Amino acid sequence: MSARAHAVLPPWLSHALRTQRGPVPWSAVTRGALSAGPLLLAALLAGQISLGVVAAIAAMLAGINDRPGSRRASVKRLGAPALAGAAGLVVGTYGGDRLGAVALTAVLTGLGLVAGGMSAIGPVASAAGTQLLVGAAVGAGMPLPEAGWTRALAYLAGAGWLLALRLALPTPGALAGDFRFDGERDAVARVYDAVAELLDTVGTGLATERRAALTTALDHAQDALAGPRLRRRAGSTAERRLHARYAAALPLAEAATALAWTGEPLSDRASVGPRRLAGAVRRNTPAGPLPAPCRSAPALRALDDALLHAADAFDQGRGSDLHTRRRGARDLLRAAFGAGGREYGLRVALSFGAAVAVAQALYHSHEYGRHPHWYWLPATAVFLVKPDLGPLVSRVLCRAAGTVLGALLFAGFAVVLPRPEGLVALVAVCGALIPVATRHFAAQTAVATVLVLALVMVGGEPQASVSRIVETLLACAIVLIVGHLPMPTERGGQVRAQLAAAADAAYAYLAHVLDGSGDRSVRWTLRREAYRTLSEARTASALAAHELPALARHSQGTDEVAAVLERLVDTTTACAVHLDDTGRLTARHRKRLTELLGELAAGSARVGLPGLAPSLPPATRANLSVPG
Numbered sequence: 001m002s003a004r005a006h007a008v009l010p011p012w013l014s015h016a017l018r019t020q021r022g023p024v025p026w027s028a029v030t031r032g033a034l035s036a037g038p039l040l041l042a043a044l045l046a047g048q049i050s051l052g053v054v055a056a057i058a059a060m061l062a063g064i065n066d067r068p069g070s071r072r073a074s075v076k077r078l079g080a081p082a083l084a085g086a087a088g089l090v091v092g093t094y095g096g097d098r099l100g101a102v103a104l105t106a107v108l109t110g111l112g113l114v115a116g117g118m119s120a121i122g123p124v125a126s127a128a129g130t131q132l133l134v135g136a137a138v139g140a141g142m143p144l145p146e147a148g149w150t151r152a153l154a155y156l157a158g159a160g161w162l163l164a165l166r167l168a169l170p171t172p173g174a175l176a177g178d179f180r181f182d183g184e185r186d187a188v189a190r191v192y193d194a195v196a197e198l199l200d201t202v203g204t205g206l207a208t209e210r211r212a213a214l215t216t217a218l219d220h221a222q223d224a225l226a227g228p229r230l231r232r233r234a235g236s237t238a239e240r241r242l243h244a245r246y247a248a249a250l251p252l253a254e255a256a257t258a259l260a261w262t263g264e265p266l267s268d269r270a271s272v273g274p275r276r277l278a279g280a281v282r283r284n285t286p287a288g289p290l291p292a293p294c295r296s297a298p299a300l301r302a303l304d305d306a307l308l309h310a311a312d313a314f315d316q317g318r319g320s321d322l323h324t325r326r327r328g329a330r331d332l333l334r335a336a337f338g339a340g341g342r343e344y345g346l347r348v349a350l351s352f353g354a355a356v357a358v359a360q361a362l363y364h365s366h367e368y369g370r371h372p373h374w375y376w377l378p379a380t381a382v383f384l385v386k387p388d389l390g391p392l393v394s395r396v397l398c399r400a401a402g403t404v405l406g407a408l409l410f411a412g413f414a415v416v417l418p419r420p421e422g423l424v425a426l427v428a429v430c431g432a433l434i435p436v437a438t439r440h441f442a443a444q445t446a447v448a449t450v451l452v453l454a455l456v457m458v459g460g461e462p463q464a465s466v467s468r469i470v471e472t473l474l475a476c477a478i479v480l481i482v483g484h485l486p487m488p489t490e491r492g493g494q495v496r497a498q499l500a501a502a503a504d505a506a507y508a509y510l511a512h513v514l515d516g517s518g519d520r521s522v523r524w525t526l527r528r529e530a531y532r533t534l535s536e537a538r539t540a541s542a543l544a545a546h547e548l549p550a551l552a553r554h555s556q557g558t559d560e561v562a563a564v565l566e567r568l569v570d571t572t573t574a575c576a577v578h579l580d581d582t583g584r585l586t587a588r589h590r591k592r593l594t595e596l597l598g599e600l601a602a603g604s605a606r607v608g609l610p611g612l613a614p615s616l617p618p619a620t621r622a623n624l625s626v627p628g
Contacts, residue, residue: 015546016394020439028066028435031165035059036451037428039158040458044420050144053459054089054151055158056427057138058082060451062159063434064444065127066166070183070224074166080124082159085131086152092139093148101360104140108378109353111136116348119386120341120494121332126386133352133382141359141375142456184242185281187221191249192278194218196271198256199303203265211260211570212538214253215531221246222528226322238284243322245281248313250323250524251306254573258299261574267294273307280314287314298581299574323525340497343487348385351482355381355475373461376468380475383445385483391546392483395441396476402445403472407465409446410453414465423454430454484550495540495555496609499562502537503600505530506569510593513576523576530569538562561603568596 009017036056043052062078069077091111095104115129135155144151171182194217198210225246252274259266273290280287290311295301335341359377380403384395413426430451437443453465509526517523541562544555575589 011546011552012391012393012548013397015391016397016442018440022439025068025435027169027171028063028068029432031066031162031169032063032434033428033432034165035063035162036158036431036455037424039161040427040455041424044424044458049459051146051150051154053455054138054144054154055161056455057452058085058155058158059162060431060434060448061085061131061134062162063431064438064448066162066435067438068183069220070187071167071180073183073224073226074163076124077127078159078163078166081127081131082156082163084128085135085159086155088132088135088137089139089155090148090152092136092141093151094139095136096140096143097148101357101364105353105357105360108133108136108140108356109349112349112352113345115352116345116385117336117341119348120338120344120497121335129348130382130386133348134379137356137375137378137382140356141363141378142373181238181242184221184224184239185284187217187224188242188246188249189278189281191217191221191246191253192274192281195249195252195256196274196278198260199266199271199274200268202256202260202270203263207260207263211257212535214256215535218249218253218528219532219535221249222322222324222532226324241284242281244313244316245277245310246322248306248310249277250528251309251520252303254524254527255299255302255306255577257570258302258574258577261570262297262299264297269294270300270303273310277310277314287311298578301581302577323521323528335497338493338497340494343493346487347482348382350485351381351385351479352378354478354482358474358478359471373456377471377475380472381479384475384479390441391543392479392551393548394546396480398440398442399445400472400476402442403449404469405442406446406449407453407469410450411465413450413454414457420458423458426454427451427458484548495537495544495558496607498533498537498540499558499565499607500609502530502533502562502565503604505533506565506572509569510572513572513579516579527569527573527576530572534562534565534569538566555607557603557607561600561607561609564596564599564603568593568600571596 036059039055039059040052043049043055046052062082065078065081066074067077088111092108095107099107112133115132119126119129139148139151146154191214194210194214198207198214201207201210225243256274259270269291276290277287287310290307292304292307295304336345355378359374362377363374380399384392384399386395390398413422417423417426430447433447434444434451437447449468453468456464505526509523509530512523512526538559541555541558545552545559571589571592575585575593578585578589
């Protein structure tokens with residue numbers, strides 16, 4: 001749909017119609033084709049159909065989390081949710097076998113409260129919370145002859161198989177080098193590309209967008225390099241070289257941001273050096289000769305110095321700090337039990353608990369007919385109620401449309417395909433399509449619906465397309481009602497919590513720069529944290545703005561506060577570069593900082609967060625009034 005059409009639609013509808021674009025991830029497509037289908041085939045040949053169904057479901061859910069990035073990062077991104085899903089499967093299995101309907105509903109509702117709270121920690125924790133609840137719903141609502149621990153092992157085997165494929169299979173085009181680090185290499189190269197693109201747009205209306213793209217590239221590279229490891233530091237020469245090349249990009253990004261702040265257009269020569277560095281990262285070669293930019297201004301001199309430093313880092317290849325602020329147990333607990341985590345947990349618990357109660361009521365009243373399973377309704381509610389996956393109404397519309405399409409497609413396939421070999425082939429095809437379908441929630445839902453219906457039919461359940469459509473619509477109604485109920489916690493808590501975290505990081509960065517500390521390593525760490533938390537706050541605010549008006553009003557104005565914070569961090573970066581060169585701020589820098597601090601104080605008061613703009617220490621504030 002065109003941008004003009006999106007502009008005239010209400011925000012909640014335009015978001016539902018929005019589709020991500022990009023090249024086909026052929027590596028993920030290959031892994032998807034080799035995951036659920038072959039696992040199901042192996043189980044059929046071994047006579048363990050029910051365990052094969054569980055393993056294939058785990059592989060499908062792991063495939064949804066199989067996103068671009070490094071192999072090291074994929075261990076946590078795929079492994080942690082799989083462990084949570086296996087734990088949920090055990091809890092659901094033993095709870096379904098031993099508890100009555102009321103007690104089981106209470107236990108699963110409590111589990112929803114835990115899963116919702118932990119989902120506020122971050123994307124990996126959110127995926128773990130999702131699989132924890134889906135595993136519990138499947139364990140309780142899909143009775144199988146195997147014990148709970150056996151099903152959990154099958155679940156881990158299914159997810160582990162996809163993870164093994166992710167670690168072992170080379171990426172196309174990476175066979176000439178060390179393919180183990182192709183994800184990290186591509187992520188670091190994209191940082192240098194983003195620096196070059198920002199330099200190209202300095203002085204134009206696209207500079208702000210390119211600076212945000214640079215933040216995204218830095219976040220992605222940082223995550224790719226900072227995956228779980230057995231040793232504290234990088235072990236191989238290739239990995240140490242990538243760490244050094246990432247660290248060398250940080251002063252380049254800082255100088256490019258300062259140049260964008262000045263707003264004076266640059267010559268085409270300025271972006272040549274970063275582009276050559278991006279090519280050197282991809283080819284795994286030395287930097288080679290780099291053109292020297294003009295040194296007529298502090299930010300240009302910083303860019304030239306950063307290029308010289310990068311050339312040396314490319315040649316030396318020594319390992320370097322990733323400038324990541326580690327989150328301790330206290331930080332994680334604060335996120336899970338803070339205002340955002342409480343709101344998130346309560347919504348998930350009520351939606352999941354209500355879905356479990358309705359599903360069991362239908363099951364015990366024999367509304368399911370011959371179907372012995374009731375997992376679909378609560379499992380659907382889990383995917384609908386996750387605020388970090390998109391606005392509520394958008395998820396509901398996409399889930400309903402995707403389920404109807406998928407169920408109708410499967411009804412047609414079930415008529416013409418031979419059993420079980422045709423269904424196994426259908427599972428393999430759907431597994432291959434999932435990495436492409438994740439670009440839109442409706443498409444992902446349609447593919448997953450076909451895959452799951454094929455799996456349960458292989459496992460002996462009769463064709464259930466109509467009942468699955470009805471259950472999905474029930475889940476949509478439950479989540480919509482719960483989502484608009486009055487809550488004891490403050491609405492918009494997650495947005496405000498992330499906005500507060502971004503403000504704290506921005507003020508820590510500003511105070512460090514104005515205090516005149518010469519420790520650039522600490523400064524780059526603080527700058528990375530400020531931009532990362534700011535990006536998360538902007539994303540949360542944008543998602544909240546696309547809710548229905550009844551919900552969107554609770555976060556109204558937070559996007560404006562985030563924009564002021566963004567300008568404050570950009571100005572702080574420009575101040576840091578100027579202080580490095582001259583040792584003092586200009587009148588323009590001091591005036592802009594003072595204006596932004598005033599705007600932030602006024603904006604935070606309007607959105608009900610007066611503590612968002614704390615007072616700077618007297619010594620730090622005094623630096624704003626020193627005449628230049």
